[in-house]
Every structure is written in C-alpha cells, then in structure tokens.
Amino acid sequence: MTYYLYHMMQEEYHISLKPYNTFGIDVLADKLIHIQTLGQLNELIASKVFITGSFLILGGGSNILLTQDVKGVVIRNELKGIELLKEDDNFVWVKAMGGEVWHEFVLWNIERNYGGVENLSLIPGTVGAAPMQNIGAYGVEIKDTFESLEALDLKTGELKVFLQRDCKFGYRESIFKNEAKGNYFIVSVTFKLHKRPVFNNSYGSIQQVLEKNGVKELSIKAISDAVIAIRSSKLPNPSVIGNAGSFFKNPEIDETQFNALKAQYPSIVGYPTAAGKTKVAAGWLIEQCGWKGKRVGNTGSHKDQALVLVNYGGVKGEEVYRLSEAIKQSVADTFGIHIQTEVNII
Ligand SMILES: Cc1cc2nc3c(=O)[nH]c(=O)nc-3n(C[C@H](O)[C@H](O)[C@H](O)COP(=O)(O)OP(=O)(O)OC[C@H]3O[C@@H](n4cnc5c(N)ncnc54)[C@H](O)[C@@H]3O)c2cc1C
Incomplete structure (x- = not known):
C-alpha cells in the first residue's frame, strides 16, 4: 500500500526491496520513503527518525548486500537536477543532485564536452553514493574531479559542505564509509571538469578498442564509448544476473x-x-x-x-x-x- 505524507512524500509499507538492489535480494523493509525534495528530507529529519529509529539510505542499490529484512525506514535518494554553477577559461563547476543516475550525469557532461568523468561511464548507481567509495574505473576516480559535496547531518539537520580534504578519499574509501558512516545524507556533489579535456586512454584495453573503432581523433565521447563497450562485454549485467x-x-x-x-x-x-x-x-x-x-x-x-x-x-x-x-x-x-x-x- 502506498501513502503520501509530508507534502506528498511517497511512503510504502512492508515492501520488498528486490527491485531496489542490483543483487535482486528479496528482503522486506518496514517502510520505504522516496525523497524527491529537500523539504521532504528536512521534514524527515524533524520527525527524529534518524535519532530514534533505525534507517538505511539507499541510492541505486548497486553496492549493497541485504542480509536481512530492514527493520525501520529505507530512505531512497531521488533528488534530481544538474546545474552549471560557474566557469572560467579552463574549467566548469557542475553540481548534480544526489539522486541523479551516475551514468546519466556522465552523459550530460559528455554532450557538453566537459571532461573528467568519461572513464567512469556506465558505473551503476547514483551521484550521491559515488563519493561513498570514491568510485573508480579505468585509471580514474571521482576524487580527481571532485570539488565539494553538500550533506545533511542526520542528527542536527544542518547542511554541511565537505571539501576534497574533508572526505578522506582513498581506494574505494571515504570518510562516509568509515568514521562518518550513517551520519550524513549526501544531497549534492559538485565537480570541477575540464573544458579542454585531458584524455586518459592508457588504461586497460581502452587503446585497443579505440583502434578497433577506427578513432582517429581522440574525444571524451570516443573514450566513453570504448569504456561502455569494454564494460558491456566484460561485466555481468545485473538486469540479467x-x-x-x-x-x-x-x-x-x-x-x-x-x-x-x-x-x-x-x-x-x-x-x-x-x-x-x-x-x-x-x-x-x-x-x-x-x-x-x-x-x-x-x-x-x-x-x-x-x-x-x-x-x-x-x-x-x-x-x-x-x-x-x-x-x-x-x-x-x-x-x-x-x-x-x-x-x-x-
Ligand atoms: C555491474 C556493476 C559494476 C560496478 N562497477 C563499479 C566500478 O567500476 N567502480 C566502482 O567504484 N564501483 C562499481 N560498482 C559499485 C557501485 O556501482 C558503486 O559503488 C555506486 O557508487 C553505488 O551507488 P548506489 O547509488 O547504487 O549506492 P547504494 O548501493 O544504494 O548505496 C551504497 C552505500 O552508500 C550509502 N548511500 C547511498 N546513497 C547515499 C547518500 N545520498 N548519502 C549517504 N549515504 C548514501 C548506502 O547507505 C550504502 O551504504 C559496480 C556495481 C555493479 C552492480
């Protein structure tokens, strides 16, 4: 059954999380809330659910293994929006809301020839979860283009800005996976991207695929296409298995x-x-x-x-x-x- 509360916040009760995790594990959540506006998130914080109850924040569910029913609230980040904040001769600063699908964010940048995330094409999940483990592939990690993020402190409701140095990024690590685990809801992430792309095509089989595709002039679109081709041929597709x-x-x-x-x-x-x-x-x-x-x-x-x-x-x-x-x-x-x-x- 679906109820709409908190300014039409969508809530579902005793719901299977199978469609919400790429492993396809069938566990039940007491309650699933879809967060589509910051107002809804603030109301949730005011309700003290993060202090008194147990909860799980969910993006695309592509980096979790659910081993039991979730007693408490599952809060799904569905905040959308991508915005060009500012630019200079060499860089653009692009802010994406945490519920944006990561690959769609990558494509948004490729369309505009903003370079830096093309090697991270086709990684499943959301923008908001990307800093959690400093996602990386083909010689690139998000820390390379990360400028800052905004996160709501779940206890106080305060919006905090984290700069690169605050995030303690490492190989598939960040402060959010360690000492700050469960303390914040990542609302948005801002990236500093190149207007004159610096190509990173040295890793793995990218060069081979570029040659096979007959690419004469390197572009971020060509690199993204190569990464997509390699990933699609190598990695099992979660919608199949x-x-x-x-x-x-x-x-x-x-x-x-x-x-x-x-x-x-x-x-x-x-x-x-x-x-x-x-x-x-x-x-x-x-x-x-x-x-x-x-x-x-x-x-x-x-x-x-x-x-x-x-x-x-x-x-x-x-x-x-x-x-x-x-x-x-x-x-x-x-x-x-x-x-x-x-x-x-x-
Ligand atoms: C086929 C496949 C290929 C993959 N390839 C790569 C790869 O090449 N490189 C790589 O780094 N990863 C890879 N991953 C892992 C995964 O895609 C990333 O870790 C991704 O960032 C997870 O995003 P998500 O939205 O699905 O997070 P979820 O699985 O929903 O959540 C992951 C963790 O982050 C927390 N979380 C999620 N959103 C927020 C938020 N807004 N605020 C606070 N906490 C939050 C959750 O509570 C959970 O602990 C792959 C996964 C699959 C299935």
Whole structure:
C-alpha cells in the first residue's frame, strides 16, 4: 500500500526491496520513503527518525548486500537536477543532485564536452553514493574531479559542505564509509571538469578498442564509448544476473611480500601504487583458490569475473555473505593476504 505524507512524500509499507538492489535480494523493509525534495528530507529529519529509529539510505542499490529484512525506514535518494554553477577559461563547476543516475550525469557532461568523468561511464548507481567509495574505473576516480559535496547531518539537520580534504578519499574509501558512516545524507556533489579535456586512454584495453573503432581523433565521447563497450562485454549485467560488481577490493601489500609471492607464483598479477605498495588483483587470487565460476547453491563467483559474486535466482543475502567469507578465508590460507569486502553488507 502506498501513502503520501509530508507534502506528498511517497511512503510504502512492508515492501520488498528486490527491485531496489542490483543483487535482486528479496528482503522486506518496514517502510520505504522516496525523497524527491529537500523539504521532504528536512521534514524527515524533524520527525527524529534518524535519532530514534533505525534507517538505511539507499541510492541505486548497486553496492549493497541485504542480509536481512530492514527493520525501520529505507530512505531512497531521488533528488534530481544538474546545474552549471560557474566557469572560467579552463574549467566548469557542475553540481548534480544526489539522486541523479551516475551514468546519466556522465552523459550530460559528455554532450557538453566537459571532461573528467568519461572513464567512469556506465558505473551503476547514483551521484550521491559515488563519493561513498570514491568510485573508480579505468585509471580514474571521482576524487580527481571532485570539488565539494553538500550533506545533511542526520542528527542536527544542518547542511554541511565537505571539501576534497574533508572526505578522506582513498581506494574505494571515504570518510562516509568509515568514521562518518550513517551520519550524513549526501544531497549534492559538485565537480570541477575540464573544458579542454585531458584524455586518459592508457588504461586497460581502452587503446585497443579505440583502434578497433577506427578513432582517429581522440574525444571524451570516443573514450566513453570504448569504456561502455569494454564494460558491456566484460561485466555481468545485473538486469540479467543479480550482482553488485566487484565484491572484494584489490589488496595492497608490501613490495617484499609481493616479491616473495612472485617467486612462488610467477603469474601473480600486481601493480605498483603511488604509496609504494603493490596492488594485487584479487580476481587472480580468488581464481587460484579455485572459486572462479564455482556455484554454491544459488550463488557463486562469476565464470568470467572471479571478483563478482552473483545471484543465480532466489539467493538469500546470508548465502552470498557466507560464500564471501569462505573465499576470503581460502585466500588468506593460501597466500597470507586478507582481502576486504568492497560491497556494503547490510
Ligand atoms: C555491474 C556493476 C559494476 C560496478 N562497477 C563499479 C566500478 O567500476 N567502480 C566502482 O567504484 N564501483 C562499481 N560498482 C559499485 C557501485 O556501482 C558503486 O559503488 C555506486 O557508487 C553505488 O551507488 P548506489 O547509488 O547504487 O549506492 P547504494 O548501493 O544504494 O548505496 C551504497 C552505500 O552508500 C550509502 N548511500 C547511498 N546513497 C547515499 C547518500 N545520498 N548519502 C549517504 N549515504 C548514501 C548506502 O547507505 C550504502 O551504504 C559496480 C556495481 C555493479 C552492480
């Protein structure tokens, strides 16, 4: 049943969250509220739900694993709007509301030839969730073009501005996933984008696809098209088979540990990081432990992407969680490396 409260705020009771998470996990929420205006969000804060009750903020549901029914309120960010704030000779400052679909925001910029987010084409989810784990792909992270964000303090209702340094961005990390977890609702994000794009086509197979596409003159649209082609051919589509992208982060280890492993396993895959460590491909580690393509009940590691855990139909969140823990344990036992979960377990 659907009710409209708080200035036509849409509320649903005892509702399945299956359509609202890309894993397609069927759990119930006591209440689901769709936030479409800032006024609605403020009214919700005034109702003290964030102080007295339990809650879950939801964007596109593409980076969560729901392991149980949600007792309390699910608040879905559906705030829309993209605005050009200002520009100078070299840059534009673009503000997007948190409920905008990330890929649509990317396309909005590509249409206007504003460069910097094209390598992040086709990442599922919303703009508001993008800073949570500093989304990244093909050599680019949002911290590279991030200017600031506005977030509502859920306890006080105060709107706070976070600059780059406040967000503590790291590899798939930010303050919002750690010490400030659950304290803020990210309302909008502002990006500083290039009017004269700086192309980043060195990563992965982008160059190969550009050549295959016969691209003579590089453009952000050509890079975006290449990224879309690569992602579509490589990654399992959640609308076909439920998943939340990479379930695990690539671990970063000391060079000495990496060299010792390399001596034992010459095919191990690793890349040096700016911090002097080596980032090891978690997919390789998982594959070596025999998990790639292995099905366990209704879940398993994808046949082409060992890092991606999937829902073969009707899986429970706890089954996926148990599989993920078994995978972590076997990687630790085999390589002495403790891989971490990227997906938010709820
Ligand atoms: C097929 C596939 C491919 C993917 N590829 C990539 C990739 O290449 N790179 C990458 O970095 N990620 C990738 N992801 C993960 C995912 O797309 C991103 O993490 C995305 O930013 C999640 O957005 P969302 O709106 O779906 O967040 P949700 O899953 O809805 O939420 C994620 C977390 O953020 C919190 N949250 C959401 N919105 C807000 C808000 N407005 N304020 C405060 N907290 C909030 C939630 O409570 C939750 O803890 C992929 C996922 C899939 C399914």
